[in-house]
Amino acid sequence: MPDTVSIDWYVALSIILFTIGAMGVLLRRNAIVVFMSVEMMLNSANLAFVAFSRYLGDLDGQVLTFFVITVAAAEVAVGLALIVTIFRTKQSINIDDINTMKG
Amino acid sequence: MEGAFGFAPLLLVFPAVGVLFNTFAGRRLVQADRKTGEMYSGWFASLMAFSAFLVAVVLLFSLRGHDFHAEVVTLFDWFNVPSANFHIPWAIQVDTLSVTMMLVVTGVGTLIHIYAIGYMHGDPGFHRFFAYLNLFLFFMLILVSGSTYLMLFVGWEGVGLCSYLLIGFWFDRQNEEGKAMNADAGRKAFVVNRVGDFAMVLAMILLFWTFKSLDFGTIFSGAVELFEAGHGVELFGMEMSVGAVLTAVTFLFLLGAAGKSAQIPFYVWLPDAMAGPTPVSALIHAATMVTAGVYLMVRSNVLLEIARESTRLGVEGANVLGLASPDWIALTGAATAVLAGLIAFTQFDIKKVLAYSTVSQLGFMVAAAGMGAYVAAMFHLITHAFFKALLFLSSGSVIHGMEHGHHHLHEHSHGHDAHHEEEKFDPQDMRTMGGLRSKMPTTFAVYMVGSLALAGIFPLAGFWSKDEILAHASANHGTVFTVVYWMLTIAAFCTAFYMGRQIKMVFFGAPRHEAAKHASESPPLMTTPLIVLAALAVLGGLLNFPFFGESAFETAEETHNFGIFLGLEHWLEHSIPTFELTTEGIVQMPHTPTWLQLSVAGISTVLALAALGASIFVVYRNRPQTADERDPLQSTPIWWFAILPFEWFYMHTVVPAFKGSARWLAEVLDGAFWHDFVHNNVVRDLFVGFAKFSATVLDANGVDGLVNGSGRFVRYVGSVVRKTQTGYARNYALGVFLGTVLLLAYFIFAN
Numbered sequence: 001m002p003d004t005v006s007i008d009w010y011v012a013l014s015i016i017l018f019t020i021g022a023m024g025v026l027l028r029r030n031a032i033v034v035f036m037s038v039e040m041m042l043n044s045a046n047l048a049f050v051a052f053s054r055y056l057g058d059l060d061g062q063v064l065t066f067f068v069i070t071v072a073a074a075e076v077a078v079g080l081a082l083i084v085t086i087f088r089t090k091q092s093i094n095i096d097d098i099n100t101m102k103g
Numbered sequence: 104m105e106g107a108f109g110f111a112p113l114l115l116v117f118p119a120v121g122v123l124f125n126t127f128a129g130r131r132l133v134q135a136d137r138k139t140g141e142m143y144s145g146w147f148a149s150l151m152a153f154s155a156f157l158v159a160v161v162l163l164f165s166l167r168g169h170d171f172h173a174e175v176v177t178l179f180d181w182f183n184v185p186s187a188n189f190h191i192p193w194a195i196q197v198d199t200l201s202v203t204m205m206l207v208v209t210g211v212g213t214l215i216h217i218y219a220i221g222y223m224h225g226d227p228g229f230h231r232f233f234a235y236l237n238l239f240l241f242f243m244l245i246l247v248s249g250s251t252y253l254m255l256f257v258g259w260e261g262v263g264l265c266s267y268l269l270i271g272f273w274f275d276r277q278n279e280e281g282k283a284m285n286a287d288a289g290r291k292a293f294v295v296n297r298v299g300d301f302a303m304v305l306a307m308i309l310l311f312w313t314f315k316s317l318d319f320g321t322i323f324s325g326a327v328e329l330f331e332a333g334h335g336v337e338l339f340g341m342e343m344s345v346g347a348v349l350t351a352v353t354f355l356f357l358l359g360a361a362g363k364s365a366q367i368p369f370y371v372w373l374p375d376a377m378a379g380p381t382p383v384s385a386l387i388h389a390a391t392m393v394t395a396g397v398y399l400m401v402r403s404n405v406l407l408e409i410a411r412e413s414t415r416l417g418v419e420g421a422n423v424l425g426l427a428s429p430d431w432i433a434l435t436g437a438a439t440a441v442l443a444g445l446i447a448f449t450q451f452d453i454k455k456v457l458a459y460s461t462v463s464q465l466g467f468m469v470a471a472a473g474m475g476a477y478v479a480a481m482f483h484l485i486t487h488a489f490f491k492a493l494l495f496l497s498s499g500s501v502i503h504g505m506e507h508g509h510h511h512l513h514e515h516s517h518g519h520d521a522h523h524e525e526e527k528f529d530p531q532d533m534r535t536m537g538g539l540r541s542k543m544p545t546t547f548a549v550y551m552v553g554s555l556a557l558a559g560i561f562p563l564a565g566f567w568s569k570d571e572i573l574a575h576a577s578a579n580h581g582t583v584f585t586v587v588y589w590m591l592t593i594a595a596f597c598t599a600f601y602m603g604r605q606i607k608m609v610f611f612g613a614p615r616h617e618a619a620k621h622a623s624e625s626p627p628l629m630t631t632p633l634i635v636l637a638a639l640a641v642l643g644g645l646l647n648f649p650f651f652g653e654s655a656f657e658t659a660e661e662t663h664n665f666g667i668f669l670g671l672e673h674w675l676e677h678s679i680p681t682f683e684l685t686t687e688g689i690v691q692m693p694h695t696p697t698w699l700q701l702s703v704a705g706i707s708t709v710l711a712l713a714a715l716g717a718s719i720f721v722v723y724r725n726r727p728q729t730a731d732e733r734d735p736l737q738s739t740p741i742w743w744f745a746i747l748p749f750e751w752f753y754m755h756t757v758v759p760a761f762k763g764s765a766r767w768l769a770e771v772l773d774g775a776f777w778h779d780f781v782h783n784n785v786v787r788d789l790f791v792g793f794a795k796f797s798a799t800v801l802d803a804n805g806v807d808g809l810v811n812g813s814g815r816f817v818r819y820v821g822s823v824v825r826k827t828q829t830g831y832a833r834n835y836a837l838g839v840f841l842g843t844v845l846l847l848a849y850f851i852f853a854n
Contacts, residue, residue, distance in 0.1 A: 022840060025833070025836050025840075026833050026836055026837050026840065027833070034832075034833075095831070095832050095833065096831060098830075098832065099829065099830030099831055100830060101828065101830040102828060102829055102830030
């Protein structure tokens, strides 16, 4: 590849994706969307891992990415199950309706 | 510390360990496995008693190696109030007198423990029994080993407690009317003793006011000093001679001893105390506890002698109705000896006869102590411990055998009237016995030894000790001595008579009940201690063997040199300072002949043989034939004694007198100490004031303020912090996010 994209761009993209994800988690009301935002944050981290792995010529980052993907898959399974259960009891997936922890 | 006196505390440790063992482990052991559990429980207790005996033996040899000088082993300070000059150490007095008592208590005690393993077999309270027995030994050893009157009193009360616990050992047993007789008997013993114990407390208070100490040594030397110098003491705001104070003290001691040692008028509790298990009757109510009063007298011999001498010298106030208080002691003892001897004629319960006999023999000892024959009193105490323990244990064996026979009978007659029989059968009623001689040969043999020793037949132990008391009474001049001598002679006659009646009714003739026909000998565990005690009852006289003939030694020194036979006399000489007092010419002790007085011994032996013969071969010759037959004495004046209302007399004279004197004393003390004023106006008002201040000021503002304040503070903090808990997931997520950012910022920028 004659012109490789410099590492800066990957990092910048990763930051942007992470920020979007974080904002989504903090600001959105729909639990599914919040969930997808979490996935976005995880994948931004994956992107950074892979980019650095290639930049440094070291496979550790890529190995870690597989771990993250695996954990994320498990997390999605648990999380979606929770959301389904919450919907069944509350007839809503608006996370502002779930405030039983209020002191 | 020289010798092995350091072992002295072990004397108390062993029985205490036994108590703890049977209290905590005994029940589990017995419940887990009846047979081995009983073995562990009983033998451990016996081993502890025996260990205490060994300690006493060690102390005996240390005293020998120490030239018989008394040693006081202080364990710790019990009370120490320097401002009031009140200092009581917890100390063990090791001298010849206390070691003698220790040997008797632990020696006879060990044998009775072993016997009890057989006797109590199968009882649901087996371990409890042995815990109490060891507790009794513990307190009895405190009583005899204490070096102060207060320690003696601790033991005194402690044995009273054990007596109560053990008389009421079968507290759940009821008679036909549904009354808990055993528990009542225990309570009676305890309550009757209160009066005497109250007198003991008063005596101790008087002693403390006079001598500012309760220590034996301090009091005795102080008393001799004061008496010698003729100084008085300041009591109740007036000057009193030491003789008058000691007269009061010894008279109060008489009341205390009358309670514990069952003398007139308090003896009413002892016959009832037979409700307890027989080993208890033997150990506590014959051999040891009831002799505590005699020990007290002998221990206080210096006080008694000074009181007697003061009366003789006509010191003002030093007499009670014209007689010295030791004279009252002697007369009380002699009167008790006769009265109880006569009552014993009328008893049908095998143990009650022995109980009245014990009261009577205690009367001998108290009379001896009152006459100044301290060695004779101790001698009789020791021999009596041997043969009376023997008699009680043998009677227990008889009862055991009778019960066995009754069970046997019951098993073999499934017929019609077995139940009817059982309802009215009393294994202790001598009328249902008879002819047990061939059924229980060992018991019969040892019973005969014990009876003859008690009756005072030559050459058994009782002969020597009783004779020494009688010889002392006859050898001294004075109306009191003469009266006491004749009363005791009559009592000796009574003793032989009722013992003859008893052995005739129990062992001879034909069986008068089916149970007696089928009675069988007790197991070896019970008969072996009996044989040992029988040997002691035979040989006990050797302890203080008098000289024969009239060839008395002229001087004390000569007697001393030839005194190898008079073991006890010389042994106790080191605790009973006869010679020290007389050589200083202060006090003339009444003197005891050290040779056998043939006239006295002859009269008492002839009387005893006559009484035995009269009862066995004349009065009870062919009687009783059946269990329902009237007693031959039933139509004679002697029977009056059985129906005389002694209890009523006790309740209507002694009790009101006690109440009245207690009230009078309360008023006197009130006057002397402004008791009420101090209590009401100083103690109570100050206390109430302080309590009010505490309640209204300290508590309301201080304590409550602190408690409520901390509560309010926590609530306030909570109300502030609660606002952060919105329950919205995104708020928590924001928290996590910001936290991460902060941590990252820290790690990035801090380094």
